[in-house]
Amino acid sequence: MMAPEDCALVLLAAGRSERxxxxxxxxxxxxxxxxxxxxxxxxxxxxxxxxxxxxxNTDLDFDSRGYIAVQNGAPEEGMSGSVVLGVAAARAxxxxxxxxALADMPRVxxxxxxxxxxxxxxxxxVVASSNGVHPTPPALFGAGQFDTLLELxxxxxxxxxxxAGRRVIASEAELLDIDRPAxxxxxxxxx
Numbered sequence: 001m002m003a004p005e006d007c008a009l010v011l012l013a014a015g016r017s018e019r020x021x022x023x024x025x026x027x028x029x030x031x032x033x034x035x036x037x038x039x040x041x042x043x044x045x046x047x048x049x050x051x052x053x054x055x056x057n058t059d060l061d062f063d064s065r066g067y068i069a070v071q072n073g074a075p076e077e078g079m080s081g082s083v084v085l086g087v088a089a090a091r092a093x094x095x096x097x098x099x100x101a102l103a104d105m106p107r108v109x110x111x112x113x114x115x116x117x118x119x120x121x122x123x124x125x126v127v128a129s130s131n132g133v134h135p136t137p138p139a140l141f142g143a144g145q146f147d148t149l150l151e152l153x154x155x156x157x158x159x160x161x162x163x164a165g166r167r168v169i170a171s172e173a174e175l176l177d178i179d180r181p182a183x184x185x186x187x188x189x190x191x
Contacts, residue, residue: 002120006096009048010086012079013103014056014072025178026058026103030187035178038106040065046110052089054082078155087149097125101138104178106187108138115168116140126165131172135162
């Protein structure tokens with residue numbers, strides 16, 4: 001098991017949201033607050049060593065929520081660029097691991113993140129979430145994976161690493177990723 005106090009939360013909030021349309025999906029209202037702030041709120045009691053939000057093209061103020069905001073100036077290069085920026089910031093702070101979460105997954109719970117920590121077994125750990133079929137973020141990566149993560153390119157992100165890692169099962173509803181307006185409507189119907 002790894003302790004959250006030694007790890008950074010890396011929240012990816014720099015996607016281009018092309019499938020969502022022209023609106024900034026992270027600012028879309030859900031239950032009275034921006035979509036992205038649901039995961040922020042859900043994880044705020046976890047005592048991470050650091051919270052890093054990798055952002056681009058959003059007016060949301062992650063700094064005011066206790067995050068170090070890192071700007072991704074090239075979101076068109078894919079998710080890997082955001083992962084690299086977040087991991088580099090975590091490494092500079094001396095973190096033992098990172099938990100990579102997506103700002104457009106508003107139903108992720110602190111309980112699930114603690115289960116990722118429980119499943120982590122050291123610096124080489126790779127523990128991803130899964131709906132029982134497919135691995136997905138949030139995912140935890142020990143510091144022994146940082147060199148590999150820092151070499152990522154393109155939109156695949158860390159998919160190959162999480163496919164090979166351990167998995168912690170969560171409900172499909174908890175792992176709902178908002179990519180399209182229809183996903184947001186599905187989320188609103190779940191409440």
